[in-house]
Amino acid sequence: MASFTVTINGEARRVEADPDTPLLWVLRDTLGLTGTKYGCGLGVCGACTVHVAGEAARACLTSIDSIGTRKITTIEGLSRDGSHPVQRAWIAEDVAQCGYCQPGQIMQAAALLARKSRPTDAEIDDAMRDNVCRCGTYQRIRRAIHLAASERAK
Amino acid sequence: MSARRDLSRRLFLKSGLVATAGFGLAFHLPEIACRATAIAEPFAPNALLSIEPSGAVRIVVPRSEMGQGVRTSLPMIVAEELEADWTRIEVVQAIAGPPFRSLRTSGSGSIYGGWRALRTVGATAREMLLTAAATEWNVARTECRAENSTVIHVPTGRRATYGDLATAAAKVPVPKPEDVPLKDPKAFRIVGTRVRRVDGPAIVAGTAVYGMDVRVPGMKTAVIARCPVLGGSLETFDAARTRKITGVRDVVRVSTGIAVVADTTWAAIRGREALDVSWDEGPNRAFDSTAYAAELEAAARRAGVVTRREGEGAAALAKGARSIEALYTYPYQVHAPVEPANCVADVRKDSCEIWAPTQAPDTIREQVAARFGIPPERVRVHVTLLGGAFGRRLGIDYALEAAETSKAIGAPAHLVWTREDDTRNGFFQPSSAHLLRGAIDASGNPVAWAHTKASFPHSAFGAPSAAELQSSEYLRDSAWGAYDVPYSIPNIETSYVPVASPVPTGPWRSVYSPSCTFARESFVDEMAHAAGRDPLAFRLALLAKDRTVRAGELTLDQGRLARVLELAAEKAGWDKPLPKGWGRGIAANIYDQDTFIAYVVEVSHEGGRVRVRRVVCAADPGVIVNPNGAEAQIEGGIMFGLSTALCGEITIRKGRVEQSSYADYPVMRIDEAPAIEIHLVASNAQPAGLGEPPVPPIAPALANAIFAATGRRMRHLPIRFEEPKR
Numbered sequence: 058m059a060s061f062t063v064t065i066n067g068e069a070r071r072v073e074a075d076p077d078t079p080l081l082w083v084l085r086d087t088l089g090l091t092g093t094k095y096g097c098g099l100g101v102c103g104a105c106t107v108h109v110a111g112e113a114a115r116a117c118l119t120s121i122d123s124i125g126t127r128k129i130t131t132i133e134g135l136s137r138d139g140s141h142p143v144q145r146a147w148i149a150e151d152v153a154q155c156g157y158c159q160p161g162q163i164m165q166a167a168a169l170l171a172r173k174s175r176p177t178d179a180e181i182d183d184a185m186r187d188n189v190c191r192c193g194t195y196q197r198i199r200r201a202i203h204l205a206a207s208e209r210a211k
Numbered sequence: 212m213s214a215r216r217d218l219s220r221r222l223f224l225k226s227g228l229v230a231t232a233g234f235g236l237a238f239h240l241p242e243i244a245c246r247a248t249a250i251a252e253p254f255a256p257n258a259l260l261s262i263e264p265s266g267a268v269r270i271v272v273p274r275s276e277m278g279q280g281v282r283t284s285l286p287m288i289v290a291e292e293l294e295a296d297w298t299r300i301e302v303v304q305a306i307a308g309p310p311f312r313s314l315r316t317s318g319s320g321s322i323y324g325g326w327r328a329l330r331t332v333g334a335t336a337r338e339m340l341l342t343a344a345a346t347e348w349n350v351a352r353t354e355c356r357a358e359n360s361t362v363i364h365v366p367t368g369r370r371a372t373y374g375d376l377a378t379a380a381a382k383v384p385v386p387k388p389e390d391v392p393l394k395d396p397k398a399f400r401i402v403g404t405r406v407r408r409v410d411g412p413a414i415v416a417g418t419a420v421y422g423m424d425v426r427v428p429g430m431k432t433a434v435i436a437r438c439p440v441l442g443g444s445l446e447t448f449d450a451a452r453t454r455k456i457t458g459v460r461d462v463v464r465v466s467t468g469i470a471v472v473a474d475t476t477w478a479a480i481r482g483r484e485a486l487d488v489s490w491d492e493g494p495n496r497a498f499d500s501t502a503y504a505a506e507l508e509a510a511a512r513r514a515g516v517v518t519r520r521e522g523e524g525a526a527a528l529a530k531g532a533r534s535i536e537a538l539y540t541y542p543y544q545v546h547a548p549v550e551p552a553n554c555v556a557d558v559r560k561d562s563c564e565i566w567a568p569t570q571a572p573d574t575i576r577e578q579v580a581a582r583f584g585i586p587p588e589r590v591r592v593h594v595t596l597l598g599g600a601f602g603r604r605l606g607i608d609y610a611l612e613a614a615e616t617s618k619a620i621g622a623p624a625h626l627v628w629t630r631e632d633d634t635r636n637g638f639f640q641p642s643s644a645h646l647l648r649g650a651i652d653a654s655g656n657p658v659a660w661a662h663t664k665a666s667f668p669h670s671a672f673g674a675p676s677a678a679e680l681q682s683s684e685y686l687r688d689s690a691w692g693a694y695d696v697p698y699s700i701p702n703i704e705t706s707y708v709p710v711a712s713p714v715p716t717g718p719w720r721s722v723y724s725p726s727c728t729f730a731r732e733s734f735v736d737e738m739a740h741a742a743g744r745d746p747l748a749f750r751l752a753l754l755a756k757d758r759t760v761r762a763g764e765l766t767l768d769q770g771r772l773a774r775v776l777e778l779a780a781e782k783a784g785w786d787k788p789l790p791k792g793w794g795r796g797i798a799a800n801i802y803d804q805d806t807f808i809a810y811v812v813e814v815s816h817e818g819g820r821v822r823v824r825r826v827v828c829a830a831d832p833g834v835i836v837n838p839n840g841a842e843a844q845i846e847g848g849i850m851f852g853l854s855t856a857l858c859g860e861i862t863i864r865k866g867r868v869e870q871s872s873y874a875d876y877p878v879m880r881i882d883e884a885p886a887i888e889i890h891l892v893a894s895n896a897q898p899a900g901l902g903e904p905p906v907p908p909i910a911p912a913l914a915n916a917i918f919a920a921t922g923r924r925m926r927h928l929p930i931r932f933e934e935p936k937r
C-alpha cells in the first residue's frame with residue numbers, strides 16, 4: 058500500500074492503495090464514485106471510460122501509480138447538473154436502455170467532441186467502436202453525438 | 212419449479228390468470244382500502260399508488276428494469292387512467308413480499324400482464340378523487356372532470372389539485388374494479404405518446420444505482436473461485452498466499468467454491484488469483500461442444516417425438532414434384548450483459564436484507580428464507596436497476612452465494628462475478644440442429660413441410676424428467692418457432708429428438724425461438740427459390756387475411772402476419788433495384804401468438820466481406836404504450852439477434868467454456884450496426900410484448916439477404932463469411 062494524491066473532478070483526493078490498483082477500483086471502492094462502471098476489467102468493453110488529461114482512457118487499465126498530476130474527470134464531473142452537451146443530447150435522443158454502459162459511452166463521446174467538433178460517421182465509428190452496448194443503442198448514440206456536435210456549434 | 216413457468220405467458224393463458232398474474236392480487240384487495248384520516252395523510256388506495264398532499268404521485272413498479280423500459284411504461288398506464296400530470300410522477304421500485312404475489316419479470320409479459328390491472332389501479336384512484344371533490348363541493352360527480360392531476364367542476368370552473376384532495380379521497384370507499392370505468396383509448400394523452408425513460412437523467416449523470424453500485428455500512432466484497440470444468444467440484448485449497456494480500460479479510464468455503472472476502476473488489480480479485488486450488492474435474496471433463504454438435508446433426512436425421520402433425524405429415528414428402536432438405540445448426544450462446552452478476556446480502560440471525568439486479572426477487576426471498584431458516588416476511592429483497600439481463604437474471608445463484616458468504620462472515624457481503632465468471636458460469640442458450648425437409652408440387656406450391664429439432668430442454672430450474680423427454684406437449688414447448696410454423700401447408704410434421712448434454716441451459720432472450728425461427732424462415736426462403744418464386748409472394752400465398760391456424764395451444768393470426776410482411780416489404784422498397792453486390796432478404800415471425808414482426812434486411816457484398824446495411828422492420832405488438840420504448844426494444848433486439856448471427860458462440864473443450872469476455876465472445880459494435888427503420892402497426896389488440904419478439908426473425912432475414920447477394924446459403928451460426936477458395 059502506498060499513498061497517492063490524484064485530482065478527480067477538480068478535487069485533490071488522497072488515497073491509500075497498492076500501486077498497481079486500477080483507477081477503476083480506486084474510484085468505485087475507495088472514493089465511492091460508482092458512476093464509472095465495471096464491465097470486464099480487461100479494456101475490451103469501455104464501460105469504465107474516464108478522461109485523463111482530457112483524453113478518453115480505460116480506468117480498468119490505468120494503474121493508480123501511473124496518473125501523476127494528470128487531471129481525472131469521471132462521469133460525475135463531466136458537468137455539475139447533467140448539462141454537458143453530450144448529456145443533454147443523450148436525454149434528447151433517449152439513448153439509454155439499461156444504461157449501464159452509458160457513462161462510458163458518454164465519456165468517450167465527450168472526448169471525441171473535444172477534439173473533433175463535427176465528427177463524420179466514420180470518425181464516430183472509429184472513436185466509439187470499443188464501447189460495447191449489449192442493449193444495442195448504437196443508432197441512438199450516433200444520432201446523439203451528431204446532435205451534441207450541432208448544439209455545441211451554436 | 213418447472214422450467215416452463217419462466218418461459219412465457221402461455222401458462223397464464225392456460226390458467227386464465229391473464230389479468231391477475233403477479234399484478235392482480237395487489238389491486239383487487241378491498242382490504243387495502245381507505246386509511247384512517249389524519250392531518251395530511253397520503254392517499255394510498257392500493258399498494259401501487261399513493262398521492263401525497265404535496266401533489267406528488269408515487270407509482271410503484273412491480274417489475275425489474277433491465278432496459279426494457281418498465282419503469283416508464285408501467286407508470287404511464289397508471290398515470291393515463293389516473294389523469295395525472297406526468298411531469299410530477301415519482302417511480303418507486305417494489306420490494307418483494309406481500310402484498311405482491313410476484314414481481315418476476317420474464318416472458319416479455321410485463322405490459323401484457325399489467326395492462327388491465329394497472330389501468331384499473333389508476334382509474335380507481337381517479338374515481339375516488341372525483342368523488343372526494345364532488346362531495347366537498349356538494350355537486351354532482353358527473354359535473355366533475357379529472358385532468359392533469361386536477362379535478363375541475365365543469366359548470367363553474369372550480370378546481371382542486373390531487374394534492375388538495377388526497378386526504379379527503381382517502382376517506383372514500385374503494386369502488387369495486389367492475390364499477391370503475393376505463394378511458395376510451397381515443398382519449399389517451401400519455402399512452403401512445405413518445406415518452407423518455409424516467410431514469411435517463413440519473414443514467415447520464417452517473418448516479419443510477421445498479422447492483423454493482425450498492426454500498427451498505429460494514430460491507431465486504433467477495434469473489435468466488437469455482438471449478439473451471441462444468442459440474443466439477445472442489446478437492447483441496449490452500450489460502451496462505453491469499454491471506455497475505457492487503458485487504459483480504461477472510462477465505463470461506465461456500466457451496467459453489469471458495470469465497471475470498473476483502474475490503475475492496477480489487478483485493479478480492481487478487482486474493483482469488485493467489486489461491487492454490489485443486490479441483491475434481493468431475494464427470495464432464497471430456498465434454499466437447501463440437502463433438503456434441505456432431506451428435507445433434509446426426510440426431511436431427513432420426514425420428515423424434517412428433518410435436519405437430521397436419522395431414523399426412525412427413526409421409527407426404529414423397530408426393531411432391533420436387534423435394535429439398537437442409538440442415539441448420541445453432542451454437543451455445545451466453546447472455547453477456549455489461550453488468551456481471553452480483554448481489555449484496557446482509558444475513559442476520561433471523562432477518563435478511565438483499566439488494567440484487569434480479570428478474571426473480573420472489574425466488575431469492577423464498578430460497579434464502581428456506582435455506583437459512585429465516586421467516587420469509589423478514590427477508591427483504593430490493594431490486595436494483597439491472598445492467599442488462601436477457602433472461603440470465605432469472606437464475607438466482609449469485610444471490611444464494613452472496614447470502615451464504617454474508618452468513619459465513621457475519622457481515623454484509625457484496626458477491627461479485629467478474630466478466631470471466633459471468634461468461635462461464637450459470638446457464639447458456641442451448642445448442643441445436645434442425646433438419647428441414649420440404650416438397651413442392653408442379654406449380655411451385657409447398658405440399659409438405661417437416662422440421663426436426665435436435666437439442667435438449669433447459670436444465671437451469673430442474674432437469675427434464677424421462678416422461679417429459681417423451682412428451683409431445685413438453686417437447687413442443689421446447690421448440691417455439693418450429694411447431695408453430697404459421698403458414699398453411701397441407702402436410703406438416705414437426706418433431707424433437709432430445710440429446711442429453713451436461714451443459715447448464717436456461718432462458719436467453721426469446722428462449723427456444725431463435726434457433727427454430729432461423730431454420731424455419733431460412734428454409735421457407737429455400738423452398739421459394741426451389742419453386743422459382745419470390746420469397747415474399749411465396750409467403751403471402753400461404754397466408755390469408757382472415758384465417759387463423761391452431762398450433763398446440765396457440766392461435767396464429769395469418770392476417771396480422773401478412774400485414775407486417777407487406778408493410779416491411781413496402782417500406783423497404785422490395786421491388787426496387789439495389790446497388791451492385793447488394794442483396795435483400797425477408798423473414799417474419801409470430802411470437803407467443805400476439806407479437807408480429809417482419810424484417811427486410813439489405814446486405815452488401817464487396818471485398819470478400821458481407822456487411823449488414825439496412826434493416827426495415829414492421830411490428831405489430833398490439834396497443835403500444837410508449838412508441839419510443841417500442842422502437843428501442845426493436846433496435847435492441849435486432850442488434851442482439853445480429854450478434855448471434857454474426858459474432859459470438861460459446862464453445863466447450865474438455866468440459867471448460869473457452870470464452871471469457873467480449874474479446875473472445877464478441878458482440879456487435881457501433882461500426883457494424885446497420886441503419887434501422889421501424890414501422891409500428893397501429894392496433895387495438897391486447898398489448899403484447901417487445902422484449903423478446905424482435906430477436907428470432909433477424910438471423911434468417913440476414914441469411915436470406917446474404918443468399919440474395921452472394922448465392923450462398925448460410926445454415927450455420929455464427930455466420931463467418933469467407934470467400935470460397937478458387
